[in-house]
Amino acid sequence: MKKFSILGFILLCQVFVFAQQSQLNGRVLTSNGTAVFGATINISPAAKTLNSNTNGTFIYDGQIGETLTINISKEGFLKETRTLTLKNAQQILTIKLAASSYLLNEVLIKDNRIENLQKEQSLNVEVVNADFIQRNLGGSLMKTLERLPGIKTIGIGSGQSKPLIRGLGFNRVVVVDKGVKHEGQQWGADHGLELDQFAAGEVEILKGAASFMYGSDAIAGAINVKPTRAPAKHSLGGNVDLIGKTNNNLYGTSVNLFGRNDRYFFDSRFTYQNYGDYRVPTDRVSVYNFQVPLDKNYLRNTAGNENGIHLSAGILGEKFNSIFYLNNVFSESGFFANAHGLEPRNVDLALHDRSNRDILLPKQQVNHFKLINRSDLQLNNHKVEIELGYQRNFRQEFSQYVNHGYMPAIFPENFGIPRDTEREFDKNVYSVNLKDKFELGKHQLSFGGNVEYQDNSINGWTFLVPGFKQFTSGAFVYDQLQLNEKTILHGALRYDYGRIKLNKYTDWFASTLNDGSTQNLVRADDLTRNFNSFVWSVGINYNPEKFIFKANIGKSFRMPIAKELGANGVNYHYFSYEKGDPTLSPEKSYQADATIGWKEKNWSVKFSPFYNYFPNYIYLNPTANYDYFYGAGNQVFEYAQSEVMRYGGELQFNYQISKFLSTEVLGEYLYAEQLSGSKKGFTLPFSPPPSVLFNLTYTPKDHQLLIDTYFSVDYRITATQNNIVPPERKTDGFYIINLQVGTKLHLYKQPLMISLQAQNLLDTKYMNHTSFYRLIELPEAGRNIILSLKIPFNLSHTQN
Template sequence: MKPLLLFFFSLLTLSGRAQTTGAVQGTVQAGSQPVPFASVGLKGSGQGVTVDEAGRFTLPNLPTGPYRLVVSAVGFQPLERPLTIMAGQTTTINLRLSAVPAALAEVVVTGVSRATELRKSPVPVAVLSKREVNLNSNGNLIDAAVKGVPGLSAVTTGPNISKPFIRGLGYNRVLTLYNGLRQEGQQWGDEHGIEIDQYDIDRIEVVKGPASLIYGSDAVAGVINMLPKLPNGLAGRLHGEALSEYQTNNNLIGTSLGLNYNQRGWQYAARGSYRLAQAYRNALEGRVYGTAFRELNLTGLAGVEKTWGSTHLTATLYDNFQEIPDGSRDSLSRRFTRQIFEGEQDDIKNRPLVPAAELGTYRINPLHQRIQHYRLLSRTQLRLGTGELHALLGAQQNVRREYNHPTAPNQAGLAVALNTYNYDLRYAAPAWHGLEATVGLNGMHQRNHNQDATDFPIPDYQLTDVGGFGYLKKTFGPLDLSGGLRYDTRLLRWADFYVGPNPATGFDGQLTAAEAGGQAPQFAAFRTRYGGLSASLGATYSFSERLVLRANVARGYRAPNITEVGSNGLDPGAHIVYLGNRSFGPEFSLQQDIGLSAYLPDAELSASVFNNHINNYIYQARLTDAAGQPVVIVPGNATYQYQQGRAQLYGGELTVNLHPQAAPAWALSNSLAYVTGLNRAADQVETHGAAARYLPLIPPLRTRTELRLTQQRARGRFTNAYLRAVLDYNAPQNRFYALDDTETRTAGYALLGLGAGTGLLGGADKREVLQLFLQLDNAFNTVYQSHLNRLKYFEYYATTPNGRRGIYNQGRNFSLKVVVPF
């Protein structure tokens, strides 16, 4: 009897459920096209689903009653509709979303927990497309980004060496990424750039502000993420592009061939690029000896993208031969000279002149560096219901050699090999009552090894980073709040490292403890652990779809790098003896950002200001003796010792872009960027006065104005034709770190650029078969020095016949770039 009663009770229960539940199904479209992977949910219920590739969705087994159906998708206005679930019925509803203006719908994947619309980011984020990069003539990828992003600058050592700075902070405070993988390649050094193929990058995203919450140490100033393009185009056909460019100033020749193929979700891509250039020139000095380079890049990708997610494996090779300038020249003629002897036999004032034939050649001179970078990267994204799991694994090897011995050209002065292993795991949980949560764990392990060399600025070392974070985001109508916490730890260690004479080479070399015979190690054993808490709280408020206010306050963390703590030797490429400090603690910054953006029918306006206080700020200062004279440890090379104190940086950016609807072919873009860096170390300022008031390597006020005329529709075979004029102005830099003549005043200058280009249509389908870009930079051949040009300080004489000191920047340059897509 009891089993029978239970049976009837179960039937009644199921019958009751059938009568008190219902379902809703439908589609999400924009115009006549589906919106795949949009989010559909019932407000306040926790019930939600992601629509499929065809825009269809179903929410089954819903309790009866009234609801508010909420639909959202990146690039579209959120939609909210009333809905009543009827017992035993399936309600069908078709939802249509409205696209927001393109400038508002821009999606970024850097510096946030998941793909986010640009307007939703509480910190300033700038995006640069491949076409914008192609419009300019660039010596390297960082220079391309500097031209397009206000607040971004670069410390340079010739046309192929640029170190990115964001709002006055650089080196290990700016994290550079290749497709999300942090770039690790001895970035503490001045004399080499990033190891990335500029022809392979489809998009550059720049976060201006602390991003330590997501990435950990080394992102205290911001992030630059360089994203390659995934294979696309008609499935089952081979696609790609061939690129060739020529620049007249240094006779740069660049070629690149990219191929991609996709079929049933499987994706494959490959690219090979080669660039070579002679020494660059300017109107004052002619060709600048030691600035030629030769660079090879190879890239391969294989992956799959399905409804469950995607996974991709990328392998890259970078091989660069880069000359090393030292600025030596004849005292009267100011012609460049070259080093042929070493030690006491090397008389800097009587070095021989560089023959003209060696200035205008593609051959790399004996004093050069070679940088090889190998990268293996795996990225996986899994869709788990309405949540997402992201996994990144990477392995890199960076091998850097500097050949600085003219009497032994095959003997490297510096030779280091850095192996790095990275991991990054993030889980973006399904939205719960409108709350988006992301948790993550990332870090890296490094081993650096000195190879057969004669100079050892840093020891062999091991470094291990581990960090975890939690990030939350919640929308309250027009208000978006986001923030999170993170904790990082870094273990840095090395054993005793001995250096002494090597009879086989005649130079110094690495010794074992037994070979050292009781002498003190150049680098005594060291082991310490750093740790720090990062935090961020930000908000964006949309007064309307076209007016957005954003604010953010963040605490950033950065552990000292190897050279700041452990350096004790000559870096031959930089011509500097670096001395570190083992007692340094981590840097902590507290930065406030506020910005306002307006997206009007005829204009886009954006203004942002920031204020950044940094405790334990680390910087370089020239070492002096008790009499105030520069200390010289290695003749012909300066000596710098790292210092730590307090600093403040403040400034902002302003952009005004006009694109009148009445004249859509015309566009006027204007930008302004300003930053001041103050040394808040009381002992420095009290002791040295105004000379120590400002921080080193602070860019001057900069404005950039561009007028562009663009063809609106194809005429005959011509499409996307344009004309442009660009005026780039850098104000005088009178606020500089003047202590011990570390820096000097830099005069202001203005550079005019002119450009033109077009696309050509061909074939029966009238597709674009060729893109042509012409650009003339520094049209008036202006003689100038950038304040962040390291060559400005490459000078051996106290006075010069023409009153000009140091090396000047590149003169007039005409570039021709041809891209053939297929």
């Protein structure tokens, strides 16, 4: 009996102690309600030190009745002190930090936000800012990002390109602009992305299966283009960017003007660029065994221009923020005259070579209009975010009318379509994204959903892809569990539903059938397909003091696009006949990613391997057949599915040789193989060969007038690509040298930023295996000297 009494007394004490426990849920915010990451929280008399996580929160387990003194500090903010007594089992504390103000000529605050994001994100992530973009300016934003390992582009001309992540592109990479999925005509290799790199504030690149975050199409990853940050309070200013390039004689400017009072702000940018034909290090190319001479190494009819208008305005508060973005980008550019259509020999060379700046037929015009609203509301422990978007992508391809097959020899005057409108695509997109983020104990939970509706119409006297309407929706839940200061677990589940309806298309001309009768052939039938899928992802981050390890495994999916289901025509850019398959099943992918790294004071290394398996990869398969009705006997390519296995990885090594000298090594490798189908044993199209980039950077000591000066050289070695899939051709290995020089010149207390690049310094002749024009053995652009200036101006500024 005595033993039972003692046991009962012990249990009663345990219950009493448990009843006295209190959990303090704290949150650290800025004065406008933004979470503060990495704030130091010292709690006494418990002598406990904590750090706020990415949501600004921290948790302290104490006892009811305990009186605490809490000191909060963070670089760039004034220190705060709170004293409170724990009275309940669950207690909430919100602390807002005021930004510190110093009467100095310039205050430079550096934090580890990007480094911490990489540690807390289970996927492989890279982040670049506006300084990186200016330092490595390419012909487009995607071309600028190509310096990063694992990122390549499919380029056409000097201003159009689309991204590849680890060898996958087109509709397998999602590009997000200001929170909304950018929807253009990304299915075509000759269709670039209508994004102004001067308007990008920061770019986040996710490598690997990101479908649980962005839905269908994010099989290879995502590129998240974020806007510039809101202006400082009580400011009025801007900057002027000037740029010039020697290879295609480009000149351009981008003017920015912004202003803000206490809560309301506006930001605007106007961009204009004009460029001529670009040059290649050869005087002739072979277009399907036909030798084409180039006048002074210029690629005729590749000139163009680009205009961009970007406006944003909104309200910023402690608990509610709402910002409107309006973007309108227009571009006009020519197609290489000898590599478009079915008659590369019948080109008026004298007309095209008369000027290097005119834009003649064939050419394209693209206008992308976008209106987005992003709002967020802080409700106690919840942060609700909503994004509403409308965009219209209007693309026209112009060419002289040339009849093929049974098309009439003379263009009908009463046809109702302009005689030079070869193709026209008009896409209207409506998007809604909703997300709720909150904390529950050690769990950081996110619930969200996406809805998107597309209406796509076509026009023109040729046919390739039918018009269609598409509806997609999805919902997800994502949990990030902080086990301790070193270990984070991740888990996500998502369900997607999609519906696509293809419109019937009938030829506007009659074709003669085998029995001698004539008929307007049906190129695409009405078709409605429904798709749905569950996808999932699990991951872990383990981050001791110097060691970095993270791993992720997940399933993703992609519903077939209109071209894969219903294409039935000549692709004049590829001299091929493409035919879709209306029975294709949705593409599935399973991928495992890992990142292993070590960081010391003077050096760091990071290795990111991956393995990827597709049970039903969709690809364009060349056949032994040739078309009879629509072209000059073009080879028929049909969409098919097969098993595919891919693996590879990226290596990054940095070493600070001395205070002013550093080096960097960036390497990448990819292997892909089809495991079934008619191309079993072959790789996939546009598979990039192994490459490594060696960099040496010298940053001298700041001068009274010159600061942040750098001298940098990149030496890239690219291996031969012998692993191809017919009808691809092998590409030889090459090496190129790029130089970058830059500084900030202080004039009248304003920093003038100067950047000078020399791309392909040695004017090397080489083939890029992921280039659109590589199909006709056209080398990449020759030497290009790029000079850019950024001139900020401050019209009014008062410190708080």
